[in-house]
Amino acid sequence: MVQDQLLEIFKSKSARDINSKRHLIDVDNFTPDEIKTIMQTTKLCLKWMDTKLAPMNLFAANLVGNLFFENSTRTRSSFELAATNLGARVLNLDIDKSSVVKGETLEDTAFTLISMGVNALVIRHSQDHIQSDLSKILPSDVSVLNAGDGITAHPTQALLDFFTMSQIAGDLTDKKIVIVGDIKHSRVARSNILLLKKMKAKVEVCGPQKLMPGADELKRMDVFVQEDLNAAIASADFVMALRIQKERLQSDMQLSFEDFQKQYQINHERLEQAKSKAKILHPGPVNRGVELTDQLADDSKLSLIRTQVRNGVAVRMAMMALLFSRRPC
Numbered sequence: 102m103v104q105d106q107l108l109e110i111f112k113s114k115s116a117r118d119i120n121s122k123r124h125l126i127d128v129d130n131f132t133p134d135e136i137k138t139i140m141q142t143t144k145l146c147l148k149w150m151d152t153k154l155a156p157m158n159l160f161a162a163n164l165v166g167n168l169f170f171e172n173s174t175r176t177r178s179s180f181e182l183a184a185t186n187l188g189a190r191v192l193n194l195d196i197d198k199s200s201v202v203k204g205e206t207l208e209d210t211a212f213t214l215i216s217m218g219v220n221a222l223v224i225r226h227s228q229d230h231i232q233s234d235l236s237k238i239l240p241s242d243v244s245v246l247n248a249g250d251g252i253t254a255h256p257t258q259a260l261l262d263f264f265t266m267s268q269i270a271g272d273l274t275d276k277k278i279v280i281v282g283d284i285k286h287s288r289v290a291r292s293n294i295l296l297l298k299k300m301k302a303k304v305e306v307c308g309p310q311k312l313m314p315g316a317d318e319l320k321r322m323d324v325f326v327q328e329d330l331n332a333a334i335a336s337a338d339f340v341m342a343l344r345i346q347k348e349r350l351q352s353d354m355q356l357s358f359e360d361f362q363k364q365y366q367i368n369h370e371r372l373e374q375a376k377s378k379a380k381i382l383h384p385g386p387v388n389r390g391v392e393l394t395d396q397l398a399d400d401s402k403l404s405l406i407r408t409q410v411r412n413g414v415a416v417r418m419a420m421m422a423l424l425f426s427r428r429p430c
């Protein structure tokens with residue numbers, strides 16, 4: 102039984118350590134052993150999803166508040182599904198119709214929901230580090246789960262990407278992952294780089310100079326910058342294409358999508374020319390015809406995009422289960 106196996110995992114030191122952290126702010130909060138426990142829990146949650154059972158009854162005492170200050174399809178829907186799969190209840194706050202529009206602060210919004218019984222806040226926000234700041238002032242029985250902050254972190258995306266690649270390659274030690282495109286504005290890239298390096302994978306980044314972080318940040322990231330896309334993908338195990346973040350581009354940046362497409366688009370011709378056997382990931386939403394061609398995005402032999410989305414529900418179930426295991430029914 103999946104639920105019995107979950108209860109066994111919760112007894113492990115690593116699961117108890119994850120639980121004692123209370124929050125999910127970014128992947129650097131976890132040790133490699135804890136990441137392995139998150140992956141093991143995700144595998145069980147996926148097994149549960151595959152059997153299409155009724156919601157679990159372990160977590161009915163939990164009430165999750167979804168607060169999305171930026172648009173989202175995948176993350177918001179999968180956090181909601183994950184919580185309901187676990188048997189928790191979900192409150193989706195419609196930010197545009199809430200008192201946030203009247204100027205209410207995030208702190209007041211959070212405490213208002215907590216007063217109503219919410220014990221976990223899933224937050225997406227354009228402001229960097231806002232979930233981390235909030236987590237420091239909340240009562241000790243409330244968890245914050247970061248669903249993406251500014252350009253800083255998107256921990257559940259990195260965890261689901263890691264899980265998806267591990268399903269194919271097993272241990273990712275020394276596997277080469279090339280991240281292509283708008284690294285500068287990407288919280289997905291930042292969380293992925295932290296996680297992949299922690300788990301001893303080789304990471305290269307590739308993209309136009311205008312879409313690269315500054316030299317100091319690249320040095321801190323400790324990743325290899327490969328300017329030649331064909332060289333990068335030739336020996337890659339996985340290629341992760343990133344969305345060009347139109348909403349975060351400065352108006353004076355003058356990025357030509359046509360030039361980007363010519364030099365950095367991942368497509369069948371380029372993969373064949375480079376004799377690449379890499380599988381393709383993309384966090385979504387895809388700017389079709391820019392980062393990837395339609396044909397490649399929809400190629401079920403090479404593209405992992407739909408698998409990533411499905412795994413996203415399981416990884417979010419796993420994270421909430423591990424954080425909620427201190428307050429079962």
Ligand code: CP
Binds near residue numbers: 173175176384386
């Ligand atoms: N990958 C991702 O964060 O997608 P959404 O913006 O749709 O949640």
